[in-house]
Amino acid sequence: MTNVKERRIQLSPSLMTMDLDQFKEEITFLDGKVNSYHVDIMDGHFVPNITLSPWFIEQVRKVSSLPLSAHMMVTDAPVWVKKLIDVKCDYICFPSEVANGVAFSMIDDIHAAGLKAGVVLNPETQIDIIKPYIDVIDKITVMTIDPGFAGQKFLAGTLSKIVELRRIREESDLSYEIEMDGSTNLKHWKMISDANPDVYVIGRSGLFGLTDNIEDSWSQMVEEYEQTTGYRFDNGKYQSRR
Template identity: 30%
Template sequence: MIAPSILNANNMKLGEEIQEAADNGITRFHLDIMDGHFVPNLSYGPELVSAFKKEFPKLTAEVHLMSNNLPVTIPLFVEAGADLIEFHLEATDKVEEWLDYLHAHHVKAGLAISPETPVEELQLYLNKVDQILVMSVKPGFGGQSFNEKTPARVKRIYQMIKENNLEIPIEVDGGIDDQTIKQVKEAGAKIFVAGSYIFKKGPIKQQIQKLEKAAN
């Protein structure tokens, strides 16, 4: 599955570009939410998620929450209608509580992990997550280069999941193009976040087709 990151879309034509991607088979969109504290950048608020779900009710709104003020931000995005919320393992010492909170509010719960964090730290939470997001770049900025250690990290997480007899999709975010998508798919990833490659490198339809061809 390809999940375009709208952070790299044209904000003045956001609805049009989401529709164009949806017309070319995309069913899930990745919404990067940055608070200016956990990461130095700022992006969207819950109003965007509400507007997205109102305009595109059949599409999945996947919120990548880059915030360490979870008591404020998670309830806001639950209320806004997010289908899945991924928060960072590094953002809280109450990981299990927030996974339970999301499930109690009928929202799928994902855990994101930054490049510098040992993947073994995910082990404690594997039985409660619906998805794992592996960052292949430093969180907070679009357009970064792919971290070469990512495929090995994805492979190790995939092994951990299988060792626990679980089925948890692994998503990779950052530097995904028609070359890196092959590497992380072979390592065990199933969902691929692409922003710059889809929205800034050429016609949206053409870029989606290139990624799909490379992945298959």
């Protein structure tokens, strides 16, 4: 094949949306296919929902050695950072909206523990809020839906942040990963792919809820991705068919 454009992306299933009755089976199947797992930590205050916890991360560790990324939706971020450091979560991502005055100390604590620090931009939050520490962050998560619940409306305007973050990274010679989170599915694969994030968080509408078993759901997700984006899966690379 000549003139093939190649690029790598990372897939990070959102464990909040998996079938917990088939927890071990689904993790075992996905381990050979994805790059990391996305774990939502909600305190019932920052968003009106309570979900997974640092304890859940410990349970995943028993069946998988892949990196785990905690997406905190909490008001008292430093307290939860300490909890996640204790369980050695690979990526600890705090909400930018509550980080003023504590961002550098949280990042320093995470890095001192040998872990990676991330920050989350909710739909209404602009990139400027993280500019003071963008050069010391390891990952930036762009929310493409409102936080707190799966299955919410996709906000296409948020994709411009991914494009802008890629431009900033290239021009400033930075190394953070760009992750997108929210409604990654058949309807939106093409526009998300065009924005070109590094990490795709995939949940119920794009993977776990497609069929009643993970093997068929994975096959359907791959087919939908390939049909809508023009890229094909190939041992971790995504090669253009064009």
